Amino acid sequence: MSALTFPQSDTSRRIGDAERAAILADPGFGTHFTDFMAHARWSEASGWSEDEIVPFGPITLSPASAVLHYGQEIFEGMKAFRHDDGSVWTFRPEQNARRMQRSAARLALPELPVEDFLASITALVRADEPWVPAPTGETSLYLRPFMYASEPFLGVRASHAVDYLVIASPAGAYFPRGVQPLVVWVTDAFARAGAGGTGSAKCGGNYASSLLAKYEAGEQGADEVMFLDSETHTFIDELSGMNVFAITEDQRILTPQLTGSILEGVTRASILQLAEDRGLTPVEERLAYDRVCEDLRAGRITEMFACGTAAVINPIGEFRDRHGSVRVGDGGSGETTLSLREELTGIQYGRLEDRYGWMTRLV
Structure with missing residues (x-):
């Protein structure tokens, strides 16, 4: 069983239906972002907690946060795909979860359990389901889980506080020319x-x-x-x-x-x-x-x-x-x-x- 469930309290949308439809018609890659994001915190004392789905927006970060000085951060890249019957799927997410654990171990960050990683992806996509493009061409919803050292501390050691987030962006072709040599x-x-x-x-x-x-x-x-x-x-x-x-x-x-x-x-x-x-x-x-x-x-x-x-x-x-x-x-x-x-x-x-x-x- 997952320890984290990423509940959603605020369901108000940031972008209206017409504006979202215009974006999905020509999403580009990595330039537009959805209404919500997943968030959880880790501390050396408490472990993983404070999981939630919140409106997408700026994050508060101390100028002394360890990530800004020592680069202690990792991320993943995934996609959610709309199928013809309207359902939404993702591709081998447990592999991304395990790779993120390996990255975390190398960067001296806490390892997020696979079940909690999957819970964060599922909760965010369900909240942002209208953002998943129709199955025309190769459009998808790009998912970016990431983790960073957030403890305000100057000193070369592993951070005692970490933030984990997942953001999403509707995506078209990665290369502007499409699939060309x-x-x-x-x-x-x-x-x-x-x-x-x-x-x-x-x-x-x-x-x-x-x-x-x-x-x-x-x-x-x-x-x-x-x-x-x-x-x-x-x-x-x-x-x-x-x-x-x-x-x-x-x-x-x-x-x-x-x-x-x-x-x-x-x-x-x-x-x-x-x-x-x-x-x-x-x-x-x-x-x-x-x-x-x-x-x-x-x-x-x-x-x-x-x-x-x-x-x-x-x-x-x-x-x-x-x-x-x-x-x-x-x-x-x-x-x-x-x-x-x-x-x-x-x-x-x-x-x-x-x-x-x-x-x-x-x-």
Whole structure:
């Protein structure tokens, strides 16, 4: 049984029906927010308590809060999907809950029980149900659970007070161009994470460290940046917020192994399952970037793509680095890549059978 239930006392809506409908017609990504948010507090003395659904709005934070000085925070990313019958579902939420626990352990934050994580998601989506877009295209309600050190204290130690929230945002396509082949810049000037660091945790510092590299990529005319390992700058790590896959001519699907510097993506794990079930051989290993480029030029690697909750699966059409560029296949969207994407989104939106039991009904 969940210890937290996230009751809702204030049911008044912040945005009217007409304004909400206009937003849902063209939601963009991450620019609009729903009427409510879930909130709970943790203290060293009392544990988790004060759970509630409250109106979305500013939070009160002391200038001395530990998160502002020592970066002790983590987050997750999920989606809620409207099905044709009007019901609302989410995808493998227990995996997000467990990953958040692993992130919390790495950042010396309290671990929120899986049941309480699921209760917060369910309560918020039920309160914000009118915000879940109709099942047209690939719109969804993006969910952002996050946790931060809120104790007003200056000193390098784990915070004795923590706040947990879930906010929601109606979402369309992550990339402005939609599902089109990405041009990816491979940086050798920056690294995403080092051995023993926080690379496998979903924390803001990892993303902050990618921003300058993404700017570098933009200067090179690229859509995204790919990082190599910090020790040798030889092996593929991941993109700024997505895992990487390659498909070979002999029907293998390759992805960098989880070495502690790569985020264990929920979408990544799901793709490995879908690929194996359709006859591809999953291979998780350290992928040397130079070898990948050789295999691309020789046609031994025929497709590559990036994946994550926000973008789902997006083809990669070209890599650029300071030595030149290499095209992936014909530079377009690979057939297997798009087929995997169609299968995964089909399960998420209820268009295909959920034979894995991945979907959880919220409303």
